[in-house]
Amino acid sequence: MPLDVLLLVLFGAALHATWNALVKSGTDKSLDASMVSLGGGIVGLFCLPLVPLPHPGAWPFILASAALQFAYFQLVAAAYRAGDIGLVYPLMRGAAPLLVAMTSGIVLGEHLAPAAMAGVLVISAGVLTLAFESRYGGRRAILYALANAAVIATYTFVDAAGARASGNAVSYTLWMSLLPPVLLFGWAIARRGTAPVWSHVRRNWARGLFGGAGSIASYGLALWAMTRAPVATVAALRETAILFALLISVFILKEKASLWRYIAGAVIAAGVLVLKLA
Template identity: 90%
Template sequence: MPLDVLLLVLFGAALHATWNALVKSGTDKSLDASMVSLGGGLVGLFCLPLVPMPHPEAWPFILMSAVLQFAYFQLVAAAYRTGDIGVVYPLMRGAAPLLVAMTSGFVLGEHLTPAATVGVLVICAGVLTLAFEARHGGRRAILYALANAVVIASYTFVDAAGARVSGNAVSYTLWMSLLPPFLLFGWAVWRRGSTTVWTHVRKNWARGLFGGVGSISSYGLALWAMTKAPVATVAALRESAILFALFISVFILKETASIWRYIAGAVIAAGVLVLKLA
């Protein structure tokens, strides 16, 4: 993998871990996740005049992605209500690239080199090592995390294909970010009332905007990378975010970390090195 692609995906991974930590540390996980989506949508709206329109072939992918993103943010909130970020995040993110790697040949017709396959499997093994710590996460949190892994793998395929036919990965990312906030806030208002939602937005708009910038930037970098390298490779490399999540979990959120989290971090770092040499 080219060094510039690798470094940009790693930077995106750091941004991804950061906005997840914002959701985990917030007082209302569901509305905080919606706020991050709204922040990303506002960034997308502001930047749209700077990019060309996606090709018409991309619009079905954009609509399908919006539905999957709605499910993703709902499951993120549900998982963080019931489990630690140090367990939920790696399970949620670690199973997804494994699913992508197992099915990308069938879905996209992409076949990894033996070295790249080893790198992907090493990263996934590192992330899934944290399953040994699953007893600290709670059964419901684990189920939410694994269900979201399926959603993540699904939108990875949808958005990778959409970005490739759009003609411009940045344009695709910006347009894709606009619809999920409407779905998420429409659902929140219906379930909890406009007063509750508006009060939360007014008090936490900065958190949402900051998280939204991190979310859309992280995903935009990943989609751009998927136009330059195999989807399964980028999807696995992106999950090196667990290294950043581990740091945030221990040093910022003050969550207790067992030896398994540190072993997982070392294995993931080894997988990143293998991908660089592949």
């Protein structure tokens, strides 16, 4: 993988870990995630005049991506209700790159070299290692997590193809960011009512704006990288966000990290090295 692509994807992973930390530190995980989506949409809206329109062939991918992003957030909430985040999150994020790697040859006609496949497997193994520290979760939590891994893999393919069809990955990312917050907040208002949702927005608009800016920048860098490198390797490299999340949790949030987290971090770092040498 070219060094510039690798470094930019790693930077995007650090941004991904940062906005996840903002959501984790909030009081309402579901609405905070929706706020991040809204913040990304607002940033995207203001940046639209700076980029060209996507090519017409990209619009079906943009619409499909919005539906998949909505499904992703709903499954995240369901999985976290059913089980421990220590079990659910690694299963979602670790299984998704494996699904992408196993099916990218069929879906996109991209076949990884053995060394690149080894890097993907090592990174996914590192992420999945975190599930060993989980304390709570049953069959339903595992099923929700694996279902969401399939959704993540699907929108990865959709957005990679859409970014390539758009002619401009940044333009695709900005347009793709507009519809998910409409769906998420429409759903939240239908379930909770306008008053509590609006109250949360007023109290947490800064969190959403900063988190959204990090989210859209992170995903935009990944989609740009997918126009320059195989989708499966970029998808795996994005999961180094968990390595940055470990650093944030220890040095900023002052959380205690178990031995499994340090082992996972070392394995993920080894996977990044394998990808660089591939």
